Every structure is written in structure tokens, then in C-alpha cells.
Amino acid sequence: MDNENQNQEPQRFDVPPVQYEPQYDLPDDPPGSGKKKHLALAIASLVLSGLSLCCCWLYVVGIIPAVIGAVFGLIALIGGKDKGVKIMGGIGMGLGVIGIGLSLFMLISYIAIINWDNLTLENLESFKYIRNPQDRREVMEWLQQFFNEDISGSMYY
Numbered sequence: 001m002d003n004e005n006q007n008q009e010p011q012r013f014d015v016p017p018v019q020y021e022p023q024y025d026l027p028d029d030p031p032g033s034g035k036k037k038h039l040a041l042a043i044a045s046l047v048l049s050g051l052s053l054c055c056c057w058l059y060v061v062g063i064i065p066a067v068i069g070a071v072f073g074l075i076a077l078i079g080g081k082d083k084g085v086k087i088m089g090g091i092g093m094g095l096g097v098i099g100i101g102l103s104l105f106m107l108i109s110y111i112a113i114i115n116w117d118n119l120t121l122e123n124l125e126s127f128k129y130i131r132n133p134q135d136r137r138e139v140m141e142w143l144q145q146f147f148n149e150d151i152s153g154s155m156y157y
Contacts, residue, residue: 045092052099070096
């Protein structure tokens with residue numbers, strides 16, 4: 001009988017398998033919440049609006065980043081859930097609106113100094129009668145006829 005017990009395998013207890021549940025913290029911004037997207041839009045709004053303020057004197061070049069920055073700021077202001085994102089979006093939108101206003105003011109100022117009465121095809125064609133097109137003084141004198149203000153700035157005299 002002892003030989004019989006030695007040949008048999010030891011008896012196992014049937015224990016149900018333990019299910020392991022991983023312990024982890026939920027992230028602050030679950031995927032799909034858009035929190036990082038709105039933060040990126042707020043930062044882009046600040047950068048583009050600041051760029052528009054630097055470029056507002058360049059005809060219409062400054063108005064392009066101003067409009068994009070204002071729109072990005074508005075999206076971040078409306079869609080952002082974090083207080084910091086909303087503040088940055090609001091500041092970016094405000095700077096964008098200021099950039100739009102300054103760019104439009106500069107554009108209107110540039111248009112206002114044009115002498116529209118002298119802007120004719122005959123006057124434009126008169127450029128070919130300039131004796132020396134390489135002479136800056138002569139070219140500035142020809143160009144001055146199209147403006148109400150002195151655009152030379154006395155830098156060529």
C-alpha cells in the first residue's frame with residue numbers, strides 16, 4: 001500500500017484562479033477630452049497675435065496672423081475647460097483683435113496718402129521717359145507725384 005501512495009501524484013486543492021486587477025490612477029485629461037488641443041490653440045493664438053502686432057505696419061501681412069490668432073483664441077476660450085487655457089485664449093483673442101484693428105488702420109493710412117487724381121496710365125507710363133532709372137533722386141521725384149505726402153524722407157537728397 002505504501003508503494004501505491006508513492007506512485008500517485010500528490011493531491012491538489014482546487015482553488016479558483018485569482019483575477020488580477022491593475023491599480024492605476026486615471027489621467028487628468030482622458031483621451032478625447034481635447035484639453036491638450038485647446039492648450040495648443042491658446043498658445044498658437046498668443047504667438048500668432050503677437051506676430052500680428054509686430055507686422056501690422058506691413059500692409060496686409062499683419063492681418064493674416066491676427067485673424068487666425070483671434071479665431072484660435074476664441075476656440076480656446078469657448079472650448080477650454082482649464083482656467084489657464086481660457087485666460088490664454090482670451091488674451092490671444094484680444095491681441096488678435098487689436099492686431100486686426102492696427103493692420104486695418106495702417107492699410108487705411110497707406111490708402112489715404114495716395115493722390116488718386118494723378119494715378120493715371122499716362123503718368124505711370126511716364127516712367128519710361130526718366131533719363132536715368134538708376135538715379136534714386138529722379139525715381140523718387142517721379143514717384144512723389146502719386147502721393148499727397150512726402151515719401152522721400154529726405155534720405156536720397
